[in-house]
Amino acid sequence: MSPRKTEGSRNLFRAIATDIHFWIPFAVLVAGLFLLDKLR
C-alpha cells in the first residue's frame, strides 16, 4: 500500500471513529444484542 493510501485510510478511520453518527447506532446495536441475550 502506498504512503498516500495509508494516510488516506488513517484519516478515514479517524473521521469515522470521531463521528457521533457512528457511535449512536453502534451503542444502540450493542444494547440490542445485550437485550437479546437476556431474553434467550
Add this chain to the structure above:
Amino acid sequence: MPAAAPAGSSTHASRLRSLQALGIFCGFAAGAWLGGAEAPIKLVNPDISPITISLIMVCGVFLARWSVPALIRGTSHVRNDVRQAPHLVVWAVLAGCMWAVANTLTIYAIRNVGLSIAFPLWNTNSLLGIFWGFLLFNELRHAGWKRWLGVLGGAVCMFGGATVLAIASSHQAEPGKATLGIFAALGAGILWGTMYIPYRKAYLTGMNPLSFITFFTVGELATMTMLAIAYRGATPLWHELVSARAVLFWLMLGGFVWVLGDLFQQYATKYVGISRGIPLSNTNQLWGLLWGVLVFHELRGGSQTVYAQVAGGSLLMALGAVAIALSSATEREHSSWQDAADREGQRYGVEDEYVRAGMEGREMATAPTPAQEAEGRSSGSSPQTRTLLDWLLILGTTALFVLLALMAKLPHMDIALGWAVALTVAMLALLATCGIALWRTTRFR
C-alpha cells in the same frame, strides 16, 4: 434525459417541489409493498420456528437486494458510489446488523406480550426518527409551526391509529414475561428508529439507495445467520431448513416483496427525509390489515366493536399520513439539509458535485472526456451498462426462484382469490407508476 444542474432559483424551487412530491409518493408505495410482504408469509405453517422464518426471508431479501440493483442500474454504479464515499459502507453494514437484531426482538415481543401491545411500541420508531432527523440532520429546521404540527401531529395520529388497529386485529398471546416483552418491543423500536441515522447520512452524502442496500444486506444476512446458528444450533437449523423446502418459496417471495417496499422507503427517506418518509411508509400496517381482512378472512365473525376499531384506527392512520404528506419541506428547510450535507462532504472529503447531484436526484456533471468533446456530448449522465456479473445475478436469482416455486406447495387455506388479485393489481399499479416517476425524475438516482 436526467435533469441537469439547476440554473436559476425558480428552476431550483421547481426541482425541489418535484423531488418532495416524488418522495411522498415513494412513502405511500413503500407502505403498500411492505404491507403486501406479509401475505406470502401467512401461507406458511406456524410449526417452523420464527428465527428460521426470519433467516429464510433474509435469504430472499439478500438475493433481491443484489439482483434488483443489477437489473435497474447495473452493479458498476455500486462501485462508483463506493469509490466516491467508501465510509458509507460501514454505516450500511451497521444498519443491516441493527435491522436483524430488531427483527429478532419483535419475535420475542409478540411471543411475550402479543401483537396488540408490541406493534404500537415498536412503531414509536417513527417518532424517534423525527427526533434524530431534527437533532443530527437539520430536518424541520426553519420549517414553521404549521409543518411541525403537520409532521409531529401526523406521526402521533398514526401512532394512535396503529394502536387501535393492533388491538382490533390481535390474537392475544398468553400472558407472562410481560416486562421482557415490553422491553423487546421498545428495543426493536429504538433499534429501527436509530437505524435511520445511517440511512439519512448516506442519502445526504449523495449515495444511491440502490448501492446502500447492497451493503446493508451483508450486515443483515451475517447477523441473522449468526443469531440463527446461536439460537437453534447449526445441525438442527439445517434439518429445519431442509424440512421447510415446500415453503421456502413463499418465505423468500415475502422477502423479495419486502425489498421492493423497502427500496421505495429508501427513496422516500432520501427525498423527504426520515421525519416524513418513515411515518408515511408505516402505512404498511393498513395494507397488512387489508390483506388479512379481505384475503385471509382474519376478522370474520368479529364483533361490531372490532369493526369500529378497525374503521377508526384506519381513518386515524390515513389522516396522519395525509397531514405529513401535506407538510413538505420549504426551501429554507431544504437549505438546512444542504448545510448538513456540506458538513458530511467536508468531513469525509467527498466531492461537492457528488453530494449536490445526489441531493438533487441527478447524475454528476463531470468534465467531458476529449472523445465526448469531439462528439459534442456532455458527460452529465453515465451509460446504463450491465456486466456479466449483473446478468449472472439476475438470471441466477430468477432460476433459484423458479426452482423453489416448482418445489412449493400451496397450503389448504380459505383464501379470497378475487381480493388477492385486486390487491396485487393495486400494488403492481403503484410499483409501475412510482417506478416510472422515479425513472423520469431521477433515473433512479
